[in-house]
Amino acid sequence: MDDVIIIGGSFAGLAGALQLGRARRKVTVLDTGLPRNRFAGHSHGLLGHDHKPPLDILAEARQQLARYPTVKLVNARAESVSGAIDDFSVVTDDGETLRARRLILSYGETLRARRLILSYGVIDQMPDVPGFAEGWGTSIVPCPYCDGFEVAGQHWGLVWSGRQSHNQVRLFHDWTDRLTVFADGHDIPPDIRADLARRNTPVVDGRIIEIAHHGGHNATVKLDTGPNVAVDILFAHPRNKPSASLHQSLGLATVDTPVGIILKVDERRETSMPGIYAAGDLANPLTPPSVTLASSHGAMAGIFAQQSMLV
Numbered sequence: 387m388d389d390v391i392i393i394g395g396s397f398a399g400l401a402g403a404l405q406l407g408r409a410r411r412k413v414t415v416l417d418t419g420l421p422r423n424r425f426a427g428h429s430h431g432l433l434g435h436d437h438k439p440p441l442d443i444l445a446e447a448r449q450q451l452a453r454y455p456t457v458k459l460v461n462a463r464a465e466s467v468s469g470a471i472d473d474f475s476v477v478t479d480d481g482e483t484l485r486a487r488r489l490i491l492s493y494g495e496t497l498r499a500r501r502l503i504l505s506y507g508v509i510d511q512m513p514d515v516p517g518f519a520e521g522w523g524t525s526i527v528p529c530p531y532c533d534g535f536e537v538a539g540q541h542w543g544l545v546w547s548g549r550q551s552h553n554q555v556r557l558f559h560d561w562t563d564r565l566t567v568f569a570d571g572h573d574i575p576p577d578i579r580a581d582l583a584r585r586n587t588p589v590v591d592g593r594i595i596e597i598a599h600h601g602g603h604n605a606t607v608k609l610d611t612g613p614n615v616a617v618d619i620l621f622a623h624p625r626n627k628p629s630a631s632l633h634q635s636l637g638l639a640t641v642d643t644p645v646g647i648i649l650k651v652d653e654r655r656e657t658s659m660p661g662i663y664a665a666g667d668l669a670n671p672l673t674p675p676s677v678t679l680a681s682s683h684g685a686m687a688g689i690f691a692q693q694s695m696l697v
């Protein structure tokens with residue numbers, strides 16, 4: 387019987403497991419092996435692991451966790467969750483049920499309280515544009531901190547996704563002065579267009595109908611209004627959704643962001659349901675998404691879950 391079951395064993399989940407394992411807590415991590423940045427050749431910005439393939443970082447983390455005898459890593463999908471604090475049940479896809487519940491000894495002296503950490507991440511929903519999904523992670527990327535340095539000073543494109551894209555334009559100027567905005571059917575208000583003009587940032591109207599890739603970062607954006615525009619890298623922020631719906635069946639509170647919903651957590655990473663913590667992209671209100679933040683929030687969730695179990 388576990389102290390904590392962690393659902394999602396990537397950057398956030400494994401960071402939580404590390405803290406719990408070091409605190410000698412019994413933990414099971416369930417994971418289906420599909421981290422959000424698996425499309426990227428390299429991960430950037432994580433101290434000590436900069437410019438490493440993301441799957442290598444995770445493999446190394448799993449290897450290091452093998453030191454901790456109370457941490458069990460299981461390749462399985464969590465299908466459903468039920469129960470309440472100190473008595474959670476998680477059913478996995480192979481039908482195995484892992485029960486986590488408080489054991490009250492006959493005389494009530496020892497309590498084994500139990501917790502859940504949800505760290506199952508989000509899925510980016512690819513628009514129905516030929517070439518978009520194929521280029522995701524190489525020539526189409528979401529975050530300048532992740533991929534900007536390698537293409538600094540070059541010609542960037544930004545697919546407009548709403549008012550929040552205006553902040554991206556301001557942000558991108560730290561990396562390049564050569565930026566083209568693709569309105570992609572959005573109605574960009576006149577005041578924002580005026581600001582973009584002041585920043586020497588051209589706006590290309592029309593809908594994107596295809597994105598062609600040429601190896602490496604560069605791409606050609608094809609528009610229904612023509613002509614085609616070549617860029618050295620294209621930034622885009624497709625909508626995303628949680629990778630599982632377990633939070634829905636639990637009735638957990640969520641927060642709307644411009645690109646999707648996230649779970650609401652307090653400063654201890656606890657969700658609206660006592661005993662359930664959340665970490666990583668699933669509960670990160672900050673943009674852009676980040677392995678560093680996911681790991682840090684995962685570690686916090688592990689620590690606060692552990693501290694909530696102190697007798």
Ligand SMILES: Cc1cc2nc3c(=O)[nH]c(=O)nc-3n(C[C@H](O)[C@H](O)[C@H](O)COP(=O)(O)OP(=O)(O)OC[C@H]3O[C@@H](n4cnc5c(N)ncnc54)[C@H](O)[C@@H]3O)c2cc1C
Binds near residue numbers: 396
């Ligand atoms: C193209 C791209 C490039 C990026 N590059 C960088 C970068 O260079 N640097 C950086 O800091 N960040 C980068 N990011 C952001 C980074 O990928 C995320 O911030 C990070 O992966 C979030 O970690 P996480 O643990 O919250 O979720 P994820 O890494 O998405 O992991 C969630 C895990 O949960 C598992 N899972 C899902 N459902 C279930 C279930 N029901 N049961 C069990 N397991 C389940 C999944 O298989 C997955 O392993 C990039 C993102 C993208 C899209």
